[in-house]
Amino acid sequence: MTSRELVLNTLILKSCERTPWVPFVGVHGASLIGEKFSDYLRSKQLIVKGVTAAIENYKPDGIPVIFDLQLEAEALGCSVVWADDNPPSVVGHPLALGESIDNLVIPQLNHGRVGVVMETTRELRLLYPDIALYGLVTGPFTLALHLLGTDIFMKLFMDEQYVHDLMRFCTEVAKTMSRYYLDAGCDVIAVVDPMVSQIGTEQFEQFVLPYATEIFDYIRTEDGLSSLFVCGDAQHNIDSMCRCRPDNISVDENISLSYVKQRCLQNGISFGGNLKLTSTLLLGTEQECEKDAAECMDTGGNLGYIVSPGCDLPYATKIENLKAVSEVVLDQYRLNVVRAISEFNMSCAHSDDISSGEDLVSVYKENRYLTVDVITLDSGACAPCQYMMSAVLNASEQFGDGVRVVEHKIKTTEGLKMMRVLNVKKIPTICIDGETIFSSVIPAADALKEVIFKKLENKQRE
Amino acid sequence: MRLKRSYLKSWKTNRESELKMSKVILITGFLGSGKTTLLKTLLKDNSQEYKIAVIQNEFADSSIDSIELKMTKWNFELIEINRGSIFCICLYANFREELERLVKEKSPDIIFIEASGLADPLSIGTLLNNSDNFHLAGVLTVADPALFLRMSGQVRSINNQIRAADIVIVNKCDKCSKEDLDLTTERVKEINPETSLYYTSYCEGVGDLRALLTQLSEIQKTEIRTEPDIEPGSNEAVLSQRPNDIFSNVFRTPEPIEEATILDFCTSVPESVLRLKGFLRSTEGRSYIIQYVKGDQCASIAPCEPVSISQVIAIGTKKSDFTFFNRLKRG
Numbered sequence: 001m002t003s004r005e006l007v008l009n010t011l012i013l014k015s016c017e018r019t020p021w022v023p024f025v026g027v028h029g030a031s032l033i034g035e036k037f038s039d040y041l042r043s044k045q046l047i048v049k050g051v052t053a054a055i056e057n058y059k060p061d062g063i064p065v066i067f068d069l070q071l072e073a074e075a076l077g078c079s080v081v082w083a084d085d086n087p088p089s090v091v092g093h094p095l096a097l098g099e100s101i102d103n104l105v106i107p108q109l110n111h112g113r114v115g116v117v118m119e120t121t122r123e124l125r126l127l128y129p130d131i132a133l134y135g136l137v138t139g140p141f142t143l144a145l146h147l148l149g150t151d152i153f154m155k156l157f158m159d160e161q162y163v164h165d166l167m168r169f170c171t172e173v174a175k176t177m178s179r180y181y182l183d184a185g186c187d188v189i190a191v192v193d194p195m196v197s198q199i200g201t202e203q204f205e206q207f208v209l210p211y212a213t214e215i216f217d218y219i220r221t222e223d224g225l226s227s228l229f230v231c232g233d234a235q236h237n238i239d240s241m242c243r244c245r246p247d248n249i250s251v252d253e254n255i256s257l258s259y260v261k262q263r264c265l266q267n268g269i270s271f272g273g274n275l276k277l278t279s280t281l282l283l284g285t286e287q288e289c290e291k292d293a294a295e296c297m298d299t300g301g302n303l304g305y306i307v308s309p310g311c312d313l314p315y316a317t318k319i320e321n322l323k324a325v326s327e328v329v330l331d332q333y334r335l336n337v338v339r340a341i342s343e344f345n346m347s348c349a350h351s352d353d354i355s356s357g358e359d360l361v362s363v364y365k366e367n368r369y370l371t372v373d374v375i376t377l378d379s380g381a382c383a384p385c386q387y388m389m390s391a392v393l394n395a396s397e398q399f400g401d402g403v404r405v406v407e408h409k410i411k412t413t414e415g416l417k418m419m420r421v422l423n424v425k426k427i428p429t430i431c432i433d434g435e436t437i438f439s440s441v442i443p444a445a446d447a448l449k450e451v452i453f454k455k456l457e458n459k460q461r462e
Numbered sequence: 463m464r465l466k467r468s469y470l471k472s473w474k475t476n477r478e479s480e481l482k483m484s485k486v487i488l489i490t491g492f493l494g495s496g497k498t499t500l501l502k503t504l505l506k507d508n509s510q511e512y513k514i515a516v517i518q519n520e521f522a523d524s525s526i527d528s529i530e531l532k533m534t535k536w537n538f539e540l541i542e543i544n545r546g547s548i549f550c551i552c553l554y555a556n557f558r559e560e561l562e563r564l565v566k567e568k569s570p571d572i573i574f575i576e577a578s579g580l581a582d583p584l585s586i587g588t589l590l591n592n593s594d595n596f597h598l599a600g601v602l603t604v605a606d607p608a609l610f611l612r613m614s615g616q617v618r619s620i621n622n623q624i625r626a627a628d629i630v631i632v633n634k635c636d637k638c639s640k641e642d643l644d645l646t647t648e649r650v651k652e653i654n655p656e657t658s659l660y661y662t663s664y665c666e667g668v669g670d671l672r673a674l675l676t677q678l679s680e681i682q683k684t685e686i687r688t689e690p691d692i693e694p695g696s697n698e699a700v701l702s703q704r705p706n707d708i709f710s711n712v713f714r715t716p717e718p719i720e721e722a723t724i725l726d727f728c729t730s731v732p733e734s735v736l737r738l739k740g741f742l743r744s745t746e747g748r749s750y751i752i753q754y755v756k757g758d759q760c761a762s763i764a765p766c767e768p769v770s771i772s773q774v775i776a777i778g779t780k781k782s783d784f785t786f787f788n789r790l791k792r793g
Contacts, residue, residue, distance in 0.1 A: 119685065140749070150579065150580070153493075153613065153616075153617050154617070155614070157612065157613075197618060198580060198617055198618050198619060199616065199617065199618070200615065200616050200617075202616070232582070232618075233582070233618060233622075233716070233770055233771055235716060235770045235771075236770060253714075253716070254585070254714075254716055254771060255716050256716040256717045258717065259716070278588065278589060279588060281592075283558070305709045316559075
């Protein structure tokens with residue numbers, strides 16, 4: 001099954017061999033190729049380069065062409081301010097400045113940057129036939145806010161008809177944009193409507209539900225698949241969002257993934273999310289990102305779940321962090337390691353039952369022989385661990401009593417304690433007399449023998 | 463000799479700036495409730511005395527406000543960030559870096575952040591977690607009673623802003639009836655029983671920063687108490703001198719928490735925590751307000767209006783102790 005098939009099958013709730021991974025690389029694409037986002041979004045060549053870099057680094061199953069909720073607004077005459085490391089911002093709202101809804105024109109391919117984005121989509125389709133391409137469309141309520149400004153919140157109460165007229169127009173825009181993206185080769189249309197987290201369920205049902213439903217029905221008749229992206233605390237609207245009949249709903253860390261899973265699956269809808277954008281992906285460590293990914297996957301389960309961040313990945317998201325997530329998603333073995341470690345951390349979170357690494361190292365130093373600790377998942381059950389164990393045993397054989405090799409399986413409490421004592425971050429790892437020597441790489445026999453020889457020599461000299 | 467003295471002086475200045483941490487105060491409130499007016503009052507009354515920095519969203523509610531601010535003669539640093547009118551936590555992602563840089567370069571006593579009208583204050587708070595340069599000292603929320611009564615319950619951010627507030631400044635009182643004022647007070651207290659309320663028009667009379675900071679919460683008093691050399695009541699005591707570095711940490715989760723876990727959490731607040739407050743949602747479907755001030759035996763909880771996200775802010779003297787929040791996580 002190709003990555004593309006994996007995403008498409010998961011979206012329609014078919015069971016698949018593994019969970020698909022769709023990183024929402026938007027502004028981050030520019031950072032990957034060292035460009036300003038303001039230049040990036042205006043250039044087919046740069047977007048293709050950025051998406052290519054993301055595909056090479058993160059090995060995704062699906063990816064958006066761009067993540068820019070200002071594309072339609074700009075084409076519709078909203079004034080926009082550009083930033084180098086952030087999406088552009090809408091700062092002028094034509095309807096608030098006296099423009100009438102009747103005078104707004106649905107964006108054509110030659111309006112604003114619409115044409116550039118569609119040409120980019122065509123090129124990416126040709127380059128990556130096996131990866132699912134997402135076309136992101138500004139949701140009707142968010143577009144309405146762009147066009148009218150925050151007055152829309154007052155109008156919800158003061159002038160309902162006006163809001164309906166505006167939503168009708170924004171719906172037509174979303175349908176047109178969806179068609180452009182599908183014609184250019186996108187597989188999935190994601191209607192991104194973060195502002196629905198701001199309104200109550202009553203307003204959602206009155207002002208958003210009928211229009212969003214129409215958009216998703218339209219995408220279906222055009223043979224596309226659809227997703228509804230929200231961010232922010234929109235948990236109160238999840239049930240109503242399900243009633244809009246998208247194929248998929250994707251949420252951020254403000255909404256409980258287990259709740260979304262339960263509601264979506266009950267309604268025959270697939271779901272995705274909600275890796276933590278800032279606290280783990282941007283500011284966290286690789287270990288925290290792996291743990292976040294493993295937790296999401298454990299909650300999401302095997303049916304109808306897509307691993308993705310909650311929203312557009314920040315410009316400066318650490319590449320290593322996203323690679324760490326990618327590894328956990330793509331490599332069952334890595335996932336098992338992360339699960340085992342976090343289980344252990346949970347079980348001893350409140351205990352001080354761990355001796356310090358320093359104590360151990362001083363004991364090792366006293367010994368006349370070298371101690372080689374190999375921290376593995378379980379060499380009996382996992383291939384990389386098995387290779388590492390046999391490499392170590394082969395290399396140390398010639399040193400006889402001078403070297404003692406001990407395997408610590410992190411499936412056992414003892415192994416996990418040892419991992420913590422030795423401050424080991426990755427599995428499998430080789431430590432000699434308490435010092436990490438090879439981490440997550442299986443050393444060549446000669447390299448390993450050389451290290452052991454030198455360490456032993458030093459020891460005898462001391 | 464002269465050289466040496468100036469060297470000493472610069473060394474001292476450097477040392478001081480190294481030791482200084484800035485207090486961050488978030489100013490929130492729905493569109494048009496008077497956030498910039500409050501900011502202006504605070505600057506007018508305090509910018510000679512304290513080193514103040516302001517972070518304002520350039521285009522958030524009205525750009526005129528920001529131009530007006532720039533034209534005043536008050537002494538403060540203004541940083542404008544361009545994030546448009548939509549608020550998304552992802553758009554604030556590199557904001558922490560900007561803050562770190564500001565503190566290193568200017569070491570202000572206070573940083574006011576005027577959040578966009580649709581912002582959820584505590585999600586901004588998470589971006590301030592565990593910094594060595596600043597901590598979230600408080601949240602001021604401005605409310606316009608007429609707007610508040612009409613929109614509370616309809617626009618989510620309004621209630622979230624009240625819920626996160628240490629102080630709610632009820633503004634535009636001259637333009638509303640006694641009944642509306644009473645209703646506003648009642649509604650605010652329903653959402654956040656522990657908040658203090660100020661009543662004002664044009665944000666007048668709320669510019670006394672020292673009083674405001676003392677009011678902010680017990681944290682200020684705790685800080686003063688642990689530093690016996692400083693005369694209580696002096697501005698110095700409240701603002702500049704701190705015996706210890708203080709860190710803030712906001713914990714947020716949309717996953718409901720078991721009540722037994724909540725109780726266990728209440729009894730395990732580390733010594734180093736000075737203050738803790740927030741809201742928790744339990745697996746049993748109930749919501750609780752939680753609070754703790756150093757000296758309490760344990761954190762106390764009381765039933766409150768339903769919340770959808772559990773969020774708790776802790777302020778304390780030891781960053782590593784904030785891992786006690788892990789007790790609230792699943793499993």
